[in-house]
Amino acid sequence: EIVMTQSPATLSVSPGERATLSCRASQSVSSNLAWYQQKPGQAPRLLIYGASTRATGIPARFSGSGSGTEFTLTISSLQSEDFAVYYCQQYNNWPRHSFGQGTKLEIK
Amino acid sequence: EVQLVESGGGLVQPGGSLRLSCAASGFTFSSYWMSWVRQAPGKGLEWVANIKQDGSEKYYVDSVKGRFTISRDNAKNSLYLQMNSLRAEDTAVYYCARDAEDRRTRSYYFDYWGQGTLVTVSS
Numbered sequence: 001e002i003v004m005t006q007s008p009a010t011l012s013v014s015p016g017e018r019a020t021l022s023c024r025a026s027q028s029v030s031s032n033l034a035w036y037q038q039k040p041g042q043a044p045r046l047l048i049y050g051a052s053t054r055a056t057g058i059p060a061r062f063s064g065s066g067s068g069t070e071f072t073l074t075i076s077s078l079q080s081e082d083f084a085v086y087y088c089q090q091y092n093n094w095p096r097h098s099f100g101q102g103t104k105l106e107i108k
Numbered sequence: 109e110v111q112l113v114e115s116g117g118g119l120v121q122p123g124g125s126l127r128l129s130c131a132a133s134g135f136t137f138s139s140y141w142m143s144w145v146r147q148a149p150g151k152g153l154e155w156v157a158n159i160k161q162d163g164s165e166k167y168y169v170d171s172v173k174g175r176f177t178i179s180r181d182n183a184k185n186s187l188y189l190q191m192n193s194l195r196a197e198d199t200a201v202y203y204c205a206r207d208a209e210d211r212r213t214r215s216y217y218f219d220y221w222g223q224g225t226l227v228t229v230s231s
Contacts, residue, residue, distance in 0.1 A: 030213065031212070031213070032210065032213055032215050032217075034217040034218070036153075036218075042223075043203055043221040043222060043223050043224055044153065044203075044218075044221055045221070046217070046218065046219050046220075049208070049210060049217045049219075050210055050212060050213075055219065087152065087153055089153075089217065089218075091210070091215045091216055091217045092213075092215060094215040094216050095141075095158050095165070095167040095216070096155065096167060096169070097143075097145075097155035097218075098155065099152055099153040099154065099155070100152070101152045102152045102153075
């Protein structure tokens with residue numbers, strides 16, 4: 001089983017600033033890594049797949065990087081609507097998937 | 109517009125059964141792998157099961173093997189999850205999700221999600 005670990009658990013950032021979220025895999029997942037955003041009471045929303053490709057309609061302020069075991073989601077200038085929980089997910093082991101435990105991005 | 113609408117959740121006693129449904133629209137349902145993903149209250153996401161386009165392949169997380177069965181009816185554009193021998197730890201919001209192919213690697217992530225249906229297992 002591939003274990004995904006996200007850090008930090010909670011990140012406090014002011015609007016307009018940059019946020020950097022990390023995700024580590026227990027073994028290489030190549031670039032088979034996706035990021036999702038989830039707001040309270042809502043379903044997750046795909047942001048990034050292939051470690052760095054933005055999904056349709058996702059603003060350019062969201063960017064992903066990394067490969068192998070270390071990945072980063074960067075939000076360049078935080079907007080009020082970006083405060084949410086973010087999950088990474090590996091699909092290298094497809095058809096079995098695993099998610100990180102999430103990072104809560106909160107307003108500082 | 110892609111839409112996934114789950115139904116069938118509710119309160120059930122430990123050891124009981126429940127059948128979830130997911131109605132799909134806005135895309136060619138029979139062309140996609142489909143999955144169920146769950147989220148316990150206040151917790152993270154957990155993939156539960158997925159099924160190939162024609163239903164010939166099915167995969168499950170270890171914790172539900174032998175208790176849950178995923179199925180689909182392509183004529184009705186519907187996905188199902190039959191849940192038997194339910195336990196308190198199965199309490200969660202259950203999401204239906206569409207598997208999208210990453211064409212570079214031939215692996216699949218989730219590009220669309222339903223709004224979820226809550227399953228509560230309690231006496």
